[in-house]
Amino acid sequence: MTTETLAQPDADKRLAHRRRTRSVRTRRRTGRYISRIGVILVGLAFFFPFIWMFATSLKPTSEIFSTGSSFLASRVEWSNYVTAWTAIPFGRVIINSFLVAVLGAVLTTVVSLLSAYAFARLQFKHRDKLFLVFLGTLVLPQEVLVIPLYIMMNKLDLVNSLPALIVPFAFGAFGAFLIRQFLLSLPVEFEEAARIDGAGSMRILWSVILPLVRAPLAVVAVFSFIDYWSSFLWPLIVINDVSQATIPLGLSMFSGERGTDWGPLMAAATVAVIPSLLVVILLQHQLVKGVSMGGFGGR
């Protein structure tokens, strides 16, 4: 903006000022249009791999490379989805994925809530020291642990089982950290009132705290669901039977004996991506909140 000295505001000056502000305003407006067109183009380019994934899933095998950069082939080949379904026991794999992700998310959330309650509301020796050690493992790469975990699963005869996919990764510090943060911001008066009325701690947790911590619980549940849903290295190590595989592992098993069958593979990939897309669309607020609190530590 211009800085006007208001010593002698004669008409000339005022007119010039008005003209100048108008030109600034139109420049601002065109700038905003360019910016908006730009972000649409960048956003489309960014989303392109998913469009390409879906387009390829509808192409006949013979035309996947001959169609070059065109989205459409000579016909729409829905049968890729059928092929994908039969190439690996895909129905079974999807059920496994949901079982692992749902049970894993439930286990993680329950355990996190109990720990968070103890760390936020109970008093015991070395509480904060213990919590710090626990929190320190947020920066520990899980990849460091896969060898001993595999030997452990071998000894327990759990290799090739869904529990092996679920249990070892339900005890990270993120969930407890997030819920504890939230609990610390809540007044204790509700709980004290319930205590005076004679409620035990279990009752307080169930009837007083649980309704209040719905938001962070949802964040923890969504994040651990996605982590289990997308996990690859651990299933690759501990599962070698396709009937126990989850979707990412099933996808990696596709490219097999005779090269890669891209049509069905992209059909399967599209199916794998859809739940994640739904999660993003339906739960964007929880995701944004969770990320800004430090979820997905360093993926």
Added chain:
Amino acid sequence: MTALPTLAVKDGVKRPAASSGHGRLAVAYLAPGMLGFLIFIVLPLVASLVISMFDWPLFGTPKFVGLDNYIRMLTGDPVFWTVLGNTLFFAVCYTVFNLVAALGVAVWLHSLGSWGPFFRVLFFIPVVTPMVANALVWRLMLTDDGVINSFLATLGIHGPSWLSDSGLAMGSLIAMSVWQGIGYNIIVLGAGLNAISPNLLEAARIDGAGAWQRFFRVVLPMLSPSLFFCTVMTIIGSFKVFTQPYLLTLGGPGDSTNTIVLYLYRNGFSFDKLGYASALAWALFVIVMLITALQFSQQKRLVNYDN
């Protein structure tokens, strides 16, 4: 407002008066979480140090070899240094590109007003879709006669072999990884930008600061806590890179895209050397911890926490 994880555990919350503490009650509530923490995190961490001192085949008797695995790793295994160099190169490039681009995009989206949140979520999509699906579609796009080279051909450019040229393969992996991971930092930095008070920028404007000055003197210092958090997390994530080379290049051509975790996986599960793989795992652990500790030690110098 964002509450970034700080390591401050002290809080000012009034707690229910309890003269003797809640020892026994606390044990009951902590049992599941802490037992799991001990069995699945602490124990494996210690165990992998023990295993790394053994010659440990999956089936057969482990043989104690002391520090042999480490000595071989550092002096007798050229692949280790290749893999370490590749991982460091990946980590530096990935972190720098990711943070610079995320900062640029976050500021851009912030200036878009009501359009910002929609695009912020769009950029976040690859973070939550399974990495395997992301990597496979990129492999398809990057093949010699894939869509990227077809598009270049329409411009009259003969596209290279993105994944089988040792000069380009690592760059392709970095590009794919930045695409997949950037949305995370865009959201964290976007939340940081939202927390900056407009009055502050207005005051700077009135004091005659230009756009660049406002960015470097006001926005960056105010964002430094978010940037610090993003840097720590992005570097940790970059050292774990596995799925991209495993699915796109198999670590090749040669060993040019082989990484620590991929090499660890192969030693453990293809070459049946669980002891050596554990030594690699500990090398990874030590490197990540050192870098993270170094960053936290510089935190006070680099990060501005006064509002």
